[in-house]
Amino acid sequence: MIETYEHLLMGFSVAFTMQNLMYCIIGCFIGTLVGMLPGLGPMATISLLLPITFGIPTVGAMIMLAGIYYGASYGDNVSAITMKIPHAASIITCIDGYNMHCQGRTGLALFTAGISSFIGGTFAFLLIVALAIPLGELAFVVGPAEFCLLMLVGFAGVSLVTQGSFLNGLAMVFVGVLFGLIGTDVTSGIVRFSGGFTNLYDGVGLIAIAIGCFGLAEIIKNLDSKNQLTPFNGSITLVPSWSDFKRIIPSALRGSAVGSILGLLPGGGPAMAQFAAYAAEKKFSKYKDEIGTGCIEGVAGSCAGEEAAARTGFIPLMTIGIPENAIMALMLGALMMKGIQPGPQMITNHPDLFWGLIASMWIGNVFLVILNVPMVKVLLSFFKIQYDVLFPAILFFCCLGAYSTNNNINDVFLVSAFGVFGYIIMRIGLEPAPMILGFILGPMFEEFFRRQMSISQGSFMPFIERPISLGLVCVLATAIVYGFYSEVKRSRRKEELAMLS
Amino acid sequence: MFKNRDVASGFLFILIALVFGISGLISYPIGALNNPGPGLLPAIVSSLLLLSGVSILVKGLAMPSEVIIFYIKNLAIVMLAIIGFVIATRYVNMIAGITSLIFLATVAIPNYSVIRNIKIVAALVLIAALFKYGAGLDLPLV
Numbered sequence: 001m002i003e004t005y006e007h008l009l010m011g012f013s014v015a016f017t018m019q020n021l022m023y024c025i026i027g028c029f030i031g032t033l034v035g036m037l038p039g040l041g042p043m044a045t046i047s048l049l050l051p052i053t054f055g056i057p058t059v060g061a062m063i064m065l066a067g068i069y070y071g072a073s074y075g076d077n078v079s080a081i082t083m084k085i086p087h088a089a090s091i092i093t094c095i096d097g098y099n100m101h102c103q104g105r106t107g108l109a110l111f112t113a114g115i116s117s118f119i120g121g122t123f124a125f126l127l128i129v130a131l132a133i134p135l136g137e138l139a140f141v142v143g144p145a146e147f148c149l150l151m152l153v154g155f156a157g158v159s160l161v162t163q164g165s166f167l168n169g170l171a172m173v174f175v176g177v178l179f180g181l182i183g184t185d186v187t188s189g190i191v192r193f194s195g196g197f198t199n200l201y202d203g204v205g206l207i208a209i210a211i212g213c214f215g216l217a218e219i220i221k222n223l224d225s226k227n228q229l230t231p232f233n234g235s236i237t238l239v240p241s242w243s244d245f246k247r248i249i250p251s252a253l254r255g256s257a258v259g260s261i262l263g264l265l266p267g268g269g270p271a272m273a274q275f276a277a278y279a280a281e282k283k284f285s286k287y288k289d290e291i292g293t294g295c296i297e298g299v300a301g302s303c304a305g306e307e308a309a310a311r312t313g314f315i316p317l318m319t320i321g322i323p324e325n326a327i328m329a330l331m332l333g334a335l336m337m338k339g340i341q342p343g344p345q346m347i348t349n350h351p352d353l354f355w356g357l358i359a360s361m362w363i364g365n366v367f368l369v370i371l372n373v374p375m376v377k378v379l380l381s382f383f384k385i386q387y388d389v390l391f392p393a394i395l396f397f398c399c400l401g402a403y404s405t406n407n408n409i410n411d412v413f414l415v416s417a418f419g420v421f422g423y424i425i426m427r428i429g430l431e432p433a434p435m436i437l438g439f440i441l442g443p444m445f446e447e448f449f450r451r452q453m454s455i456s457q458g459s460f461m462p463f464i465e466r467p468i469s470l471g472l473v474c475v476l477a478t479a480i481v482y483g484f485y486s487e488v489k490r491s492r493r494k495e496e497l498a499m500l501s
Numbered sequence: 502m503f504k505n506r507d508v509a510s511g512f513l514f515i516l517i518a519l520v521f522g523i524s525g526l527i528s529y530p531i532g533a534l535n536n537p538g539p540g541l542l543p544a545i546v547s548s549l550l551l552l553s554g555v556s557i558l559v560k561g562l563a564m565p566s567e568v569i570i571f572y573i574k575n576l577a578i579v580m581l582a583i584i585g586f587v588i589a590t591r592y593v594n595m596i597a598g599i600t601s602l603i604f605l606a607t608v609a610i611p612n613y614s615v616i617r618n619i620k621i622v623a624a625l626v627l628i629a630a631l632f633k634y635g636a637g638l639d640l641p642l643v
Binding site for chain 1 (some may be wrong): 508529533535547556565572576591609610629632
């Protein structure tokens with residue numbers, strides 16, 4: 001432990017040079033600005049800004065990339081809360097965050113997102129300092145069967161926690177999985193459900209669904225209701241009341257704990273962590289009945305969970321050399337371009353890089369809070385602009401985000417198609433959030449499922465033989481039974497109300 | 502057209518399940534359990550979706566009627582504006598795309614103003630230029 005603290009002090013001494021601090025600040029700032037652009041999540045932002053780091057020394061480059069990543073995550077939350085255009089890691093934040101924005105509590109929502117992310121990041125930082133190497137080996141304990149079951153638990157969980165009926169939520173998950181299967185199957189090379197469109201050979205982008213189903217649908221809905229009002233007619237309140245602040249802390253801590261664990265697992269990461277943290281809030285929060293209607297806990301838990309998962313996601317990358325998602329794969333690529341091979345030897349061969357990066361994670365977090373609190377005031381001033389002027393600008397940003405992914409203007413057609421779909425499902429009372437989770441995890445589920453079935457020669461026994469799998473099967477069964485029980489109760493209540501009226 | 506939201510949802514799910522399920526079964530091999538093919542998961546998920554859709558539809562038929570409103574006009578205007586953006590950007594440049602997007606999209610609001618639209622276009626072109634020359638996005642502005 002003493003050795004760890006010595007290494008950490010070394011890491012801080014590396015990160016606290018003027019040059020590296022500058023790289024961190026620049027990374028956070030640019031990452032936030034670009035990440036705010038609808039449709040450009042952390043992955044796209046890092047891809048765009050990666051060339052900036054080529055001419056910078058290795059430690060500085062990784063610190064800058066880490067700053068860009070966290071800045072982009074926060075920018076992502078800003079576009080989710082203010083424009084209802086989320087990316088993968090801010091889908092749940094969008095639900096309560098946007099409701100808070102519509103209630104005129106945008107400042108509180110953005111502040112909650114910033115502080116909760118700081119708490120999540122600090123929690124994960126302390127965990128990494130204490131347990132970096134043992135945590136890295138956790139990824140070896142779980143196999144394909146466990147990953148499949150974890151995802152199924154996620155599907156059932158998201159159907160339980162989103163507004164509306166369990167069956168509707170589950171059906172939307174299935175729709176998302178089917179959309180996720182469009183494109184080239186990586187195992188067989190067969191192109192599925194493309195309808196002959198070459199644009200769809202690489203599948204539907206998450207951006208198309210996110211911008212279309214959330215952003216465009218919301219714009220059209222606001223036009224329908226002739227939304228001429230902006231939430232702000234006077235002063236902007238940044239600092240929350242003490243009672244609001246007291247509500248953030250327990251939710252953020254719960255979310256951090258959940259997110260830190262899920263971030264270690266390949267396929268988990270921020271996407272799963274936010275849903276799991278939200279489910280934890282729905283179960284344990286004192287204000288669980290308010291969640292989904294513009295509740296602080298809905299934003300705090302999911303932001304903290306997502307940030308903690310993003311931090312602990314570095315552990316499998318650095319200690320084993322396994323990137324757990326596409327963003328980590330980019331970071332791995334950046335490291336290899338600098339001649340560094342992540343893995344168990346990295347800590348011994350490049351302690352300055354490893355511990356410097358760990359220290360810079362926390363410094364980046366502090367800078368995000370310092371920079372973004374005043375930035376919130378600037379951002380909110382944009383929303384004093386009338387909706388007549390604001391909505392065409394948001395529409396343009398949606399098109400820009402869709403175009404910028406592949407520099408292909410035809411991608412904008414796909415976004416508009418999902419805009420129509422998103423509008424239809426919104427009008428008939430369906431939630432897009434479960435569909436997005438199904439879309440993200442469906443292809444991963446298929447890959448792990450096929451891998452497990454090949455390993456077990458078609459047998460389903462590994463799904464119940466191993467203790468972790470068996471535990472997950474029990475959780476899944478409980479979630480499904482509870483879901484259908486709630487569905488029956490809900491239907492009966494609706495029938496009673498209909499009879500009374 | 503639909504009795505209530507549950508009936509509409511049920512029909513939507515059944516439609517999606519049939520489209521994916523039938524095309525998947527015809528076109529992609531299911532394989533065997535020890536070597537699943539590309540058609541297996543689509544078949545399973547489409548079946549589950551069909552089952553869910555039918556359940557929701559049946560449940561909806563037992564529920565009271567409610568009105569579902571779609572405002573086709575605003576939907577059509579926004580879609581037209583986006584199509585205009587795509588066509589103008591592809592065949593001219595993005596500045597033309599932005600212009601057509603703004604002038605078409607603002608038809609949806611009651612107080613249409615050409616002067617205001619010109620100001621919005623100018624501001625957005627400036628922002629797009631910042632993203633192109635500042636952040637390095639490859640935008641076909643000119």
